[in-house]
Amino acid sequence: MDWSIQEIARLAGTTSRTLRHYDDIGLLPPSRLAHNGYRHYDQTALVRLQRILLLRELGLGLPQIAEVLSHAGSGAQAEAAQASALETHLAWLRQEQQRMLRQIASVENTIAALREGEEIMAENMFDGFDHTQYKDEVEARWGRKAYADSDRWWRGMGAEERHAWQQRAADLARDWVAAAESGADPASDEAQRIARRHVEWLTSIPGTPASVAGGDVKAYVIGLGEMYVADPRFGANYATSAGGTAGAEFVRDALRVYAETNLQPQR
Secondary structure, eight states, rough: OOHHHHHHHHHHOOOHHHHHHHHTTSSSSSSEETTTEEEEOOHHHHHHHHHHHHHHHHOOOHHHHHHHTTTTTTTHHHHHHHHHHHHHHHHHHHHHHHHHHHHHHHHHHHHHHHTOOOOOOOOTTTTOGGGGGGGHHHHHOOOEEEEEHHHHHTTTTOHHHHHHHHHHHHHHHHHHHHHHHHTOTTSSSHHHHHHHHHHHHHHHHTTTTSSTOOOOOHHHHHHHHHHHOHHHHHHGGGGOOTTTTTTHHHHHHHHHHHHHHHHHHHH
């Protein structure tokens, strides 16, 4: 069974023009061409398109997506890799789903209160928008002052500053994934340049051990790399087509090399 380009465009919420462009650049060739020249797509092509759209959601550009998919292999091995990678995407999507459901409920409650002339419950208005959901965890790991300092810093940002910071984090995740997918060595110049940017990003966040004068930046960076592998919430940011923790392991290893080479332990 296969589907026409018009059917796929409608189902995927995209356009025939976009699908033709994906074909032109070799990202998503059709499974067959009908006698009238129309493109048709089978199940394998649909799975590939789903991955393309998911990677687009994560902020990757088309050249990077093509590079990611080029390492998927072929046959049964490719299908297994696709399934594993989609499982990682699914975990991330479920987290986002829960956050969005909380945001929806929060906005619905605000609308209902406004329409009925009721008092707005401020403590309920920002559920799903709140960056404080990890307060207990941060305080347990690094202390109350660490959380208070980072919370004050975040609340003091304007909307543009927050967006720029989030974009910086997204760019790092994208470049880590691209480097891991390319087969780069964690000790390579490419990986170490990203590691340097990552450490600079960490040291810009008030409240973390990396930002405190005299803090043990080396141990913090190495420990954080281990946490990326151990905690799927963080590992999902570095998911590759190999699935599992391969991407997070690449980040961990590159950060360890950088820390061992460039950072001094606390004395």
